[in-house]
Amino acid sequence: MKKSYFVLILCGIGYLLSLLSRSCPTVLVDYMAFDFAFTPQNIGYVSAATMFSYGFMQLPAGILADAFGPRKILIIFTLIAGIATLGFAFSQTQTQVIISRFFIGVGVSLSVISITMLSLWFPPQNFARANSILCGISELGPVLAATPLLFVVQLLTWRGAMLLMAVVVLGLTLCWFFFIPEISPYQIPKKQKATFKGVFNGLLIVIKNKHFWPMCLWQMVATGSIYMMINLWFIEYMQNTSSYGTMQLSSVISIGGTFLIFIQFSVGFLSDMVFHSRKKVLILITVIYAIPCALFVFAAGHLNYFMFVVLGIMFMCGVSGSNICNTMVKEICPKELTGTALGLFNMFYPLWTALTQILFGKILNYTSQAGYDVISSYRMACGLVLFSAVLALICSFVAKDTYALSHTAEQK
Secondary structure, three states: OHHHHHHHHHHHHHHHHHHHHHHOHHHHHHHHHHHHOOOHHHHHHHHHHHHHHHHHHHHHHHHHHHHHOHHHHHHHHHHHHHHHHHHHHOOOOHHHHHHHHHHHHHHOOHHHHHHHHHHHHOOHHHHHHHHHHHHHHHOHHHHHOOHHHHHHHHHHHHHHHHHHHHHHHHHHHHHHHHHOOOOOOOOOOOOOOOOHHHHHHHHHHHHOOOOHHHHHHHHHHHHHHHHHHHHHHHHHHHHHOOOOOHHHHHHHHHHHHHHHHHHHHHHHHHHHHHOOOOHHHHHHHHHHHHHHHHHHHHOOOOOOHHHHHHHHHHHHHOOHHHHHHHHHHHHHOOHHHHHHHHHHHHHHHHHHHHHHHHHHHHHHHHHHHOOOOHHHHHHHHOHHHHHHHHHHHHHHHHOOOOHHHHHHHHHO
């Protein structure tokens, strides 16, 4: 059991670094704009490069984890992430920045492999709570990507901060290699080697499961829109619709992320011990997240710092719905297809993040050229966030509750 929790901590650190790597552009944006003469549209492309590669690698990463075991794949992906982060730190042109950020997205796709790893180290009845702990640890990533990262950047420059991150990622690679065994307690023995036909048939089983898609769509629009804002546009939105400075506004994300850590720790326990339901918790989370989405549009220009903090907490609370959806996907799919199912499930939200990051920048450019004031431009761009929240609400109500499935596994 001690080894299981050691694996959980390492998985959490890997997931944390994944979120930190994807969230850091929101702090680095001004520094990169100065060094590389980026426009808002260029900045959208840089962040989108990471999210596109991250999204497209989710399914291959999950399939590889099922076929060859998550430990081997985690070692390879963390190594790629560390080398790409080194490349980012030494980038001299816009093209080099985009290429390095693309490969960072490939490497940090380890998040879905980390969840697959947990399914092999914890029994079904404990998975939701273990996943909550994993997600709670991981949410330190956006917290560190706000005020703490800004402090490190001011101390070491943004390139020095990225070098430090690369060293930490490569250190995690060594931990996976030397301290985690190949065999895990809940691993299913493989009857035959992985083949293309076997992989394709497994993917078809997941695709044909009608209960999979409401959760997949929820993940795409809700988690995707949240990270679109947190990773890039949230601080820009607050700066341009208020009179507060970068350092003060970066604390909004830090405070929201700190609350989210405790929320992530609690949702698995709430669904298991209080509500005895996954769906009820998902609906509650979605309603809380949808309220600030509406206010970002209709109250733009009228929000003070305290309101930003409260709305930021509520908005970031939506990420915990991904925690519940991960568990629901794992519970409705065969155990030997956990990586494939989670890979497909997690594939779409980074693509939505990347697409909406670009669209957000284009809306700002278009409305600015059309003569709209800054607040009106951001109000219209935030329509993307509100649209995503409405779709997420619909999905939460039509999703299948899977709590009974894990309860049956516990009885067996």
